[in-house]
Amino acid sequence: MIVSMAAVGGKRSKVLAGAPNGRTAFAKLLSEAVQEPLTPEPLYLDFADVDIATASYLRESVLQFRDTVRRQRSNFYPVVANANAQVVEELTLLVQAGNDILITCALDEQGKPSQVTLIGNLDPKQKLTFDLVNQKGETDASELMRDHGADETVKQTAWNNRLAALAGLGLIYELSQGRTKRYKPLFGETLYGN
Secondary structure (H helix, E strand, O other), X not given: OEEEHHHHOOOOOOEXXXXXXXXXXXXXXXXXXXXXXXXXXXXXXXXXXXXXXXXXXXXXXXXXXXXHHHHOOOOEEEEEEOOOHXXXXXXXXHHHHOOOEEEEEEEOOOOOEEEEXXXXXXXXXXXHHHHHHHHHOOEOHXXXXXXXXXXXXXXXXXXXXXXXXXXXXXXEEEEEEOOEEEEEEOOOHHHEOO
16 A cells, blocks of 8 residues: 655645644554555555655654554555655654664565665664564564574574564564464565665
């Protein structure tokens, strides 16, 4: 699903500013995400045609929406798309100040992603887990423990916690299969720009 942030801002606004407007946008984004998909999929917040978005607007709209959707364990995984350098700079300052992280990408006319980038920082253990999920394509905590648990101090519970945290941030898909959970990357490893 692709949601135009310019349209959400009202009358195809090129400037998205202010916390009150961000809260209004948050409500509109929630209304866009009412129809839950059957399987996990990215929900692209498309910033094409947006020249400027302030940190207060982004905090109240994009981050609040991502956090709310992920807390609800939705099958939507918000991704910032087609943001220009100024919007990415505002997002970067925002996520670094909050010790947070987001995925950004470029979308072509057919909705195909490229130049997928993480903005913000993962701690080294989460980064290792994120990289392993992207390399494997699909995995779970027991596989990671078996394949990468040479250090016996890293138990399956630790892998579970890392995977759940990454899914909570919207960085990997969580797939429930009965009582077990498997995890998949949002994008193929080759799409990441860094």
